[in-house]
Amino acid sequence: MIKNDIVLAIEKKTDFSAAKSLEIVEAILKALKDALADNSKVEIRGFGSFRVVAKKTGYGRDIRRQKQIHITQGKRIKFRCGQELKTIAPKSE
Amino acid sequence: MIKNDIVLAIEKKTDFSAAKSLEIVEAILKALKDALADNSKVEIRGFGSFRVVAKKTGYGRDIRRQKQIHITQGKRIKFRCGQELKTIAPKSE
DNA sequence: GCTTCCATGATCAAGAATGATATTGTTCTG
DNA sequence: CAGAACAATATCATTCTTGATCATGGAAGC
Structure with a gap:
């Protein structure tokens, strides 16, 4: 979609x-x-909610040089599905 | 919101x-x-994309009894923010 | 505005996902 | 159609997620 x-x-x-x-x-x-x-969280009942969370993972990696990279502390947007999505998501596959 | x-x-x-x-x-x-x-992925350029992925974590826990629970293999809905959200998300806080 | 129902938080353990980067191919969008 | 954004990949360490349960705060219906 x-x-x-x-x-x-x-x-x-x-x-x-x-x-x-x-x-x-x-x-x-x-x-x-x-x-x-x-930084507002978006919460839609029956669908899901978006939350802005601080990135805590402070490590990355450059595969070309196999060296560690310090990840700048940023943010992530996390989506958590609500009850209705939980019901439909695990449908038979 | x-x-x-x-x-x-x-x-x-x-x-x-x-x-x-x-x-x-x-x-x-x-x-x-x-x-x-x-199971369709929803992709909105410039905003983000929802993807339905199979749950691979097969363990949970009942804190009241401290016993492990085998998690039924279901699905998760993952949201990945797009470039535009990546830009605005890590704004100064 | 009130009430009801939903979502969140915490917890515990173990496995899984994330994050950066570059490249390539796909596909979405204007 | 053209251009840009997105997925996938490999890598590795760290953080996180998942599941159930109870209480509480909050969204949404009335």
Whole structure:
């Protein structure tokens, strides 16, 4: 699934044009990115939650030289799926 | 940020009513959940990607009895943030 | 606004994933 | 279509995740 599929989903669900749907998707993405940039956690009941956590792993490796690299302390965005996703995710495969 | 904030973001970006915006958000969430339930990866350039991966960790623990629990092989939904989120995520804190 | 239900935190152990980097191929997006 | 972003890979050490359970804070429905 790509961004266009989400746009199509909105089109099917509503009666908006493709351009309008795309605008909505981008607005949501922008809102999400803005919230995550602000270190806010995003919590959607029944779906999942995004949390910005500090990276604690301070080691990397350059395979070309096999030397260790000190990883700058940054952040990670972690997504934890909610109850509904937990139910559907482990479906038969 | 909660679901309502996303709804508000749509309202601000567009001129839809709150009910309409909520309908859109739920439509997107449903589409996402449906795709993830189908083991499809969701990839949004510039934002991030969801991937359904098989759980490989086969051990858990019951803290009340301190006994190991064999974890049923299920699935996990992994989210990897894209370049744009990588840029904003490690912002000064 | 209130209530209900969901998510989180902590814990414990062991296995697994992450992180950086460069390259290549894929594919998403404008 | 063209361009850029993303996946995969190998590497190794460190951190983290997973599972269940209880309490609590918080989201969401009414």
